[in-house]
Amino acid sequence: MKAGVLPLLLLCCGPALGQVLERGNGPEPSTLDAHRCPEVACANVLRDLYEGLVAEDGGGRLVPGLAERWDVSADGRAWIFHLRPGLRWSNGEALDAGQVVASFRRAFTPATAAPFAGHFEAITNAAAVQRGELPPERLGITAPDPRTVVFTLSRSADLPRLLTLPTAFPVYLPALAEHGAQHTRPGRLVSNGAYRLAGWLPQAMITLERNPKFREPAPIPRVRFHVTEDASSELKRFEAGGLHLTETVPPQPLPALRARFGDQLRISPYLGSFWLGYNLDQPPFKDAPALREALSLAIDRDILTRHVTGLGEVPAYGLVPPGVAGYAPASLGWGRATQAQREALARRRYAEAGYGPGNPLDVELRYNTSTPHRRLALAVAAMWREVLGARVRLRNEEWKVFVGNRRQRVITQVFRGGWIADVDDPRNFLDNFRGDSNANWTGYDDPAFTALLDAADAAPTLAARAARLREAEAHLLRAHAIVPIYFYTSKHLVRPEVGGFEANLLDRHPSRFLTLAPGE
Incomplete structure (x- = not known):
């Protein structure tokens, strides 16, 4: 078969009705190593391949996973998870509590460098193990018998919710020992979820098939996750019948989209914030808060959300989105000013930083390849030029290259950031700005900010914890990082034949909770 024929066949001929669920999934997943997954694209696939001690159903509600039930002590510091009988890996081998514990130990070793291990710092010795200060055996997770896993915590935490994250999925360690980084390839990846890996065509698709060793057969036999970095191309593919479900929808006038797609268009609240980050390790933004504030002030967020994104997004003047349980987010004070007032203040801050017509800022704005990101970057660059006279260069990169450059903080200046919540908790957004966080792409490192997070950990009540976290968010915003x-x-666009698709704040839709009826 000639190169390019397979994608064309999929586009023109559509899915095998009732047999294959075709899902758009954004950029190429950077890995299928559950412990090293850093983004939504890999997490979507991993939630089909794996199951943790606790799972989520199609509406985001917690349900038993590997554990059929769990108990917690009165002080919230000890959790006991009781495993289901007869658990199996996809290769048929037995899965027991000892393997779950061994997998957690691997996730927290420094060599693994799990990007989201910091979310589990409440587990006794978790941070010290990740830093290499203690051996993995000192991690506060034990298996007193083959069907029991016990966690000890240094502070209270919503452990069941955390255990739905890929970092908490069990990894089959014999395959890792035999194949190393290649254990994630088809024919080598051993998983324990409703599906198993059948194929991976780089930059095209990942194919999953029903796992016959899973306790409940998934309603849909096969699932294909398609790489759909360009939202406009994804939309065309959906219209041609090549996708049942899109990862996103490109920026277009909302009334026109509703008229065109009707009930197939699903727009819902989402716990995610989009922001631009500064590289605080390098000039020109290192030790330059006035310059950082000037660029922020110069952006007209109302124009961006009305005319560039245009799908119900809300202008943001803070980090944590509205809707997080039990939390009132902090906000930049000038968010209540008019845009004209903000722009006047932007020019003053720009001059205070030493810039002006005779000395314009020359800056690069970096983003990953995507039509929505390109449109937003163009609009932001135009605002910076018009309001401040800055010279802006745009640079787009393929996802893996972009992620690597952003993490290294060497050549970046301003970059596309953002965060989609892993759990419904404000700390999930704030933790990424601790100096030692693997997701700290800005390099922000402030002892006062860290002290406020620590104070939240020690707070005697949930209300006191939320208050300390709000102080931490306000502190971060004042730094203009x-x-x-x-x-x-x-x-999303969802075809009528897809059943079980439920909106939820974390926007998670495991394939095993979906159904697929014959379409036209």
């Missing part, structure tokens, strides 16, 4: 732009909505 990021430029808040908007709060996300989830936006």
Whole structure:
């Protein structure tokens, strides 16, 4: 078969009715190593391949996973998970509590460098193990018998919700020992979820098939996750019948989209914030808060959300989105000013930083390849030129290259950031700005900010904890380490034959809770 024929066949001929669920999934997943997954694209696939001690159903509600039930002590510091009988890996081998514990130990070793291990710092010795100060055996997770896993915590935490994250999925360690980084390839990846890996065509698709060793057969036999970095191309593919479900919808006038797609268009609240980040390790933004604030002030977020994104997004003047349980987000004070007032203040801050017509800022704005990101970057660059006279260069990169450059903080200046919540908790957004966080792409490192997070950990009540976290968010915003732009909505196109698709704040839709009826 000639190169390019397979994607064309999929586009023109559509899915095998009732047999294959065709899902758009955004950029190429950077890995299928559950412990090393850093983004939504890999997490979507991993939730089909794996199951943790606790799972989520199609509406985001917690349900038993590997554990059929769990108990917690009165002080919230000890959790006991009781495993289901007869658990199996996809290769048929037995899966027991000892393997679950061994997998957690691997996730927290420094060599693994799990990007989201910091979310589990409440587990006794978790941070010290990740830093290499203690051996993995000192991690506060034990298996007193083959069907029991016990966690000890240094502070209270919503452990069941955390255990739905890929970092908590069990990894089959014999395959890792035999194949190393290649254990994630088809024919080598051993998983324990409703599906198993059948194929991976780079930059095209990942194919999953029903796992016959899973306790409940998934309603849909096969699932294909398609790489759909360009939202406009994804839309065309959906219209041609090549996708049942899109990852997103490209920026277009909302009334026209509703008229065109009707009930197939699903737009819902989403716990996610989009922001631009500054590289605080390098000039020109290192030790330059006035310059950082000037660029933030110069952006008209109302124009961006009305005319550039245009799908229900809300202008953001803070980091944590509205809707997080039990939390009132902090906000930049000038968010209540008019845009004219903000622009006047922007020019003053720009001059205070030493810039002006005779000395314009020359800056690069970096983003990953995507039509929505390109449109937003163009608009932001135009605002910076018009309001401040800055010279702006745009640079787009393929996802993996972009992620690597952003993480290294060497050549970046301003970059596309953002965060989609892993759990419904404000700390999930704030933790990324601790100096030692693997997701700290800005290099922000402030002892006062860290002290406020620590104070939240020690707070005697949930209300006191929320108050300390709000102080931490306000402290971060005053430093202007990021430029808040908007709060996300989830936006998908879903064909009528797909059943079980439920909107939820974390926008998670495991394939095993979906159904697929014969279409036209």
